[in-house]
Amino acid sequence: MKIALMVAARTDARDRARELRLKGWTYDRIAKEVGCAKSSVSLWVRDLPKPARDVAAHMDHMRSVRLRSLAEDEKAHREAVQQAREHAEALSDEQLRAIGVALYWAEGSKSKEHDPRRCVQFVNSDPNVILVFLRWLELNDVTRDRWRLHVAIHETADAEHAKAFWAALTGVPAGDFNRTTIKRHNPRTNRKNTAENYRGCLVIYVLKGADLYRRTEQAWYGIVGGAQRRTVEMPDSPPMQSPVV
Known part of the structure; x- marks a missing residue:
């Protein structure tokens, strides 16, 4: 039984x-x-036919695995960034001068042959970049009464909210900002910066900035020359050519 x-x-x-x-x-x-x-x-x-692979289910599984991995990597990265911010030592004047010069030459307005104006105007949408630039202005004895700020933002965004954000960040009252520049909508452009944290760009203009501009340009080409004179051993690499300026 x-x-x-x-x-x-x-x-x-x-x-x-x-x-x-x-x-x-x-x-x-x-x-x-x-x-x-x-x-x-x-x-x-074993005598039964092998079932067809569920491609859709497999792709969903692989996507979920990848998203989970990306989320873990992003969390670790953000924690590392926060630690770097919290444990960073104060920059020396020399370090901040070099950083500010490079930052301005990457993002600021430059004199051109067809428009040879020497003025200091800086535009950026990253709050951290703006803060570093403002500390650089202070290092160069550019007092706040020489700052002229205004917001440049897309017409579909909340301009007043953006102005309040930049005012809080810079310590300049929103009422002291110049008139906002509105970017008109182009329906053919597939804009990505439409989230709630989109605050446009902050434009910083320095009154009587010609001398600062000249000193910045001189310092920048000093950095360029110093970088070119560095000797770095790179196997089987041709020497870098000096740009024509």
Whole structure:
């Protein structure tokens, strides 16, 4: 009687395994469901056609794995950034001068042959970049009464909210800002900066900035010359050519 019951149970398990295999289940999943060894499942269902791979389900699984990995990497990165901010030592005047010069020459207005004006005007949308630039202005004895600020922002955004944000960041009252520059909407442009944290760009103009501009340009080309004179051993690399200025 006991043997008969065991045979009946094994037959039921085999039939169930075959039923599940026809539904596309994997060996591992069937073995777990039925409660038997994977080798037994293989023996019972080997004559059945191999189920088609569920490509959509596989892609969803891979996407979820990738998103989870990206989320973990992003969390670790943000923690590292916060630690760097909290444990950073104060910059020396020399360091801040060099950083500010490079920052201005990358993002600020420059004199051109067709428009040879030497003025200091800086535009950026990153609050951290703005803060570094303002500390650089203070290092160069550019007092706040020489700052002229205004917001440049897309017409679909909240200009007043943006102005309040930049005022809080810079310490300059919103009422002291110059008139906002509104960027008209171009329906052919697929804009990405439409989230709630979009605050346009802050434009910083320095009154009587010609002398600062000249000193910045001189310092920048000093940096360029110093960088070109560095000797870096790079195997099988041709020497860098000096740009024509």
